[in-house]
Amino acid sequence: MSIEARFRIERIDFLLDVDLNLPIRGITGIFGPSGCGKTTLLRALAGLERCDTGYLRVGDDLWQDNGYFLPTHRRALGYVFQEASLFTHLNVMRNLQYGLRRLDRHRHRVSLDAAIQLLGIGHLLERNAGELSGGERQRVAIARALAVSPRLLLMDEPLAALDLARKHEIMPYLESLHEELDIPVVYVSHSPGEVARLADHLILLDNGRVVSSGDTLETFSRIDLPLARDDKAAALIEATVAGHDDDYNLTYLDFPGGRFTVTRRELPSGHTVRLRVVARDVSLTLAHQKDTSILNIFPTVVEEMIPQGSAQVMIKLSANGVPILARLTRKSAALLDLAPGKAVYAQVKSVALLS
Amino acid sequence: MPTEADFTALAITLQLAAITTLILLLLGTPLAWWLARTRWRYRFVIESVIALPLVLPPTVLGFYLLIALGPNGPIGGLMQTFGWQPLAFTFTGLVIGSVFYSLPFVVQPIQAAFKAVGDRPLEVAATLRASPLDAFFTVAIPLAKPGFLTAAVLGFAHTLGEFGVVLMIGGNIPGETQVLSIAIYEHVEALEYGRAHWLSGMLLVLSFVMLMSLYALNRRFSLFRT
Numbered sequence: 418m419s420i421e422a423r424f425r426i427e428r429i430d431f432l433l434d435v436d437l438n439l440p441i442r443g444i445t446g447i448f449g450p451s452g453c454g455k456t457t458l459l460r461a462l463a464g465l466e467r468c469d470t471g472y473l474r475v476g477d478d479l480w481q482d483n484g485y486f487l488p489t490h491r492r493a494l495g496y497v498f499q500e501a502s503l504f505t506h507l508n509v510m511r512n513l514q515y516g517l518r519r520l521d522r523h524r525h526r527v528s529l530d531a532a533i534q535l536l537g538i539g540h541l542l543e544r545n546a547g548e549l550s551g552g553e554r555q556r557v558a559i560a561r562a563l564a565v566s567p568r569l570l571l572m573d574e575p576l577a578a579l580d581l582a583r584k585h586e587i588m589p590y591l592e593s594l595h596e597e598l599d600i601p602v603v604y605v606s607h608s609p610g611e612v613a614r615l616a617d618h619l620i621l622l623d624n625g626r627v628v629s630s631g632d633t634l635e636t637f638s639r640i641d642l643p644l645a646r647d648d649k650a651a652a653l654i655e656a657t658v659a660g661h662d663d664d665y666n667l668t669y670l671d672f673p674g675g676r677f678t679v680t681r682r683e684l685p686s687g688h689t690v691r692l693r694v695v696a697r698d699v700s701l702t703l704a705h706q707k708d709t710s711i712l713n714i715f716p717t718v719v720e721e722m723i724p725q726g727s728a729q730v731m732i733k734l735s736a737n738g739v740p741i742l743a744r745l746t747r748k749s750a751a752l753l754d755l756a757p758g759k760a761v762y763a764q765v766k767s768v769a770l771l772s
Numbered sequence: 773m774p775t776e777a778d779f780t781a782l783a784i785t786l787q788l789a790a791i792t793t794l795i796l797l798l799l800g801t802p803l804a805w806w807l808a809r810t811r812w813r814y815r816f817v818i819e820s821v822i823a824l825p826l827v828l829p830p831t832v833l834g835f836y837l838l839i840a841l842g843p844n845g846p847i848g849g850l851m852q853t854f855g856w857q858p859l860a861f862t863f864t865g866l867v868i869g870s871v872f873y874s875l876p877f878v879v880q881p882i883q884a885a886f887k888a889v890g891d892r893p894l895e896v897a898a899t900l901r902a903s904p905l906d907a908f909f910t911v912a913i914p915l916a917k918p919g920f921l922t923a924a925v926l927g928f929a930h931t932l933g934e935f936g937v938v939l940m941i942g943g944n945i946p947g948e949t950q951v952l953s954i955a956i957y958e959h960v961e962a963l964e965y966g967r968a969h970w971l972s973g974m975l976l977v978l979s980f981v982m983l984m985s986l987y988a989l990n991r992r993f994s995l996f997r998t
Contacts, residue, residue, distance in 0.1 A: 488903075489898035490899075490901050490903050490907075494899065495899065496899035498892070498896065502892060502893070502896045504893060505915070506911075506914040506915055506917070515897070515900050515902070516902075519902055519906070520901055562899070562900075565900060565901060
C-alpha cells in the first residue's frame with residue numbers, strides 16, 4: 418500500500434514539480450526551507466490546491482487523474498492547519514462533531530471519546546473556541562481531524578505558530594497518535610528537530626522539487642544533501658535502554674556500534690529511543706583515548722568525506738554499520754590523514770534524546 | 773395628534789421597508805458572496821453599479837425607474853403586452869424602486885463580512901466532509917452574522933427614510949403609495965406643523981432605536997463594525 422502522487426503546479430514565480438511514492442504507514446515528514454513548496458504539496462494532496470495535470474492515488478482510492486478530480490470533502494482525509502482553524506461560532510464539542518456528523522456511520526473507526534482522551538481535551542468541551550490557548554486550540558484541531566476517521570492525516574506545521582513550551586506540550590500527543598491509532602500521517606515542517614523526532618520516512622523538498630525521499634535515519638546520515646550543510650547537522654541513531662547506573666545516575670543505551678552513557682532518564686529497559694548526535698560535537702582520534710572526560714567513544718571506519726566551504730569537511734563514519742557524522746576542519750582531517758576505509762575512534766561530546 | 777391617514781402611511785412605510793429588506797437579503801446574499809469570492813477582473817464594474825444609489829440623487833434613480841416601469845417604458849410596455857398593469861404608481865413599483873435604492877446598504881456589509889470570513893474556514897469545512905453548499909450555510913453564514921445584522925438594519929432604516937424615489941415612481945396616493953416621509957412633506961406644505969412633528973418624531977425614535985440596537989449587538993459580536 419502506498420501513496421502515488423504526481424503534481425505539476427505553476428504559479429507566477431514558483432513551480433512545484435513532484436513525483437512521489439510514499440508509504441501509507443507511520444509518519445512521513447516533508448521537510449524543506451520556507452517557500453520550497455511544502456504547504457502547496459500538502460494542499461495538493463488534500464485537493465485544496467487544484468492543478469490541471471496531476472495524479473494521486475492513496476492506497477486503492479484514486480483521488481485525482483488528469484480530468485478526474487475528487488473534491489476535498491469526498492476525500493477520506495484529516496487536515497490540521499498551521500494556525501488556529503477552529504470554527505469560532507461553535508464551542509469545542511460542536512467543532513469536534515462538525516466532521517463526525519457528516520461521516521457515514523460505517524466509516525467510523527476512531528471514536529470521538531478516543532480522540533478527546535488521546536489529546537487530553539475532555540475539560541475543554543463546553544468552552545468557546547475563541548477562549549482557548551494556542552496549544553489547546555491546536556489539540557482540539559487535531560482531535561477534530563482524527564474524529565473523521567481519516568485514512569490519511571495531513572498536518573501543515575501544526576506546531577509552527579506555538580512557542581517552545583506549547584510545542585513541548587503537544588509533541589507527546591503527536592507521538593502517541595502515531596503509536597495508538599493506525600493512521601498514516603504526512604507532516605510538513607521546516608524544523609529539523611521536529612522531523613528528526615517524529616518522522617519515519619522523510620522527503621526533502623527544495624525549490625518545488627524533491628531532493629530525496631527515504632528512511633529518516635538514512636536521510637539524516639547522507640552528507641551529500643542540504644541537511645548536512647546545516648550548522649546543527651546530525652546523525653540519528655536508534656538505541657535501546659540497557660539499564661541504569663544508580664551510583665552516578667546514568668542511563669545506558671545500546672546500539673550496534675556500542676553503548677551510549679547519558680544522564681539518567683526514567684525509561685524502562687528494552688525501550689527504543691532515538692538519539693541525535695550533532696556532527697560538530699564529534700571529534701576523531703587515531704588511538705583510543707583513555708585519559709579523557711568523554712564517555713562515549715566508539716571505534717568506527719571512515720566511509721565518505723565531503724568538503725564544506727574552504728575550511729571544513731563533513732565525514733560520514735560507520736560504527737558497525739550505524740552512521741555517525743563528524744564535522745572537522747580540513748586541517749584536522751589532513752593531520753590525521755583521513756581517507757575512506759581508515760579506522761578512527763569517534764568521541765561524542767554530547768547526545769540528545771529525542772523521545 | 774396623528775390621524776388615521778398618518779397611521780396608514782406608517783403602516784405602508786413599515787411594510788415597504790420589511791418587504792424590501794427581505795428581498796434584498798435574499799438577492800443580496802448570493803450577490804455579495806459572488807463579489808466577495810470571484811477573481812473576475814471586471815468585478816469593479818458590478819460593484820460600481822451597486823454603489824450608484826449611494827451617490828446618485830434619488831430623483832435621478834426614480835426618474836429612470838419611472839421611465840422603465842411606465843406604460844411606454846421597456847419593462848412597463850412588456851408587462852402591458854402580457855396584459856398586466858404597469859408598475860408605476862403601485863406599491864409593487866415602490867418595492868422595486870426601494871430594492872434598487874437600498875441595494876448597496878445591504879450588499880456591502882454582507883460582502884465585507886464574507887471577505888472577513890476568508891477562505892480558511894471553508895477549506896477547514898471541506899476537510900471535514902462538508903460540501904461547498906453545506907459549508908456556506910453552516911460556516912460562512914454563521915460567521916458573517918454580524919454583517920447580516922448590519923445589512924438588515926441599514927437596509928430597513930434606509931428604506932424608511934426614502935423620499936425622492938418614492939415621489940417619482942410611487943406618486944403620493946394615500947393608502948397605497950403614500951409613505952411617512954411624503955406624508956410629513958405634505959403636512960409641512962399645508963402648514964400642519966403639529967402632525968409633521970408627530971410623524972417626524974416617530975421616524976426619529978424608530979431610526980435611533982434600530983441603530984442603537986445594531987451597535988449594541990455588533991459590539992457583542994465584535995467581528996464586524998460599520
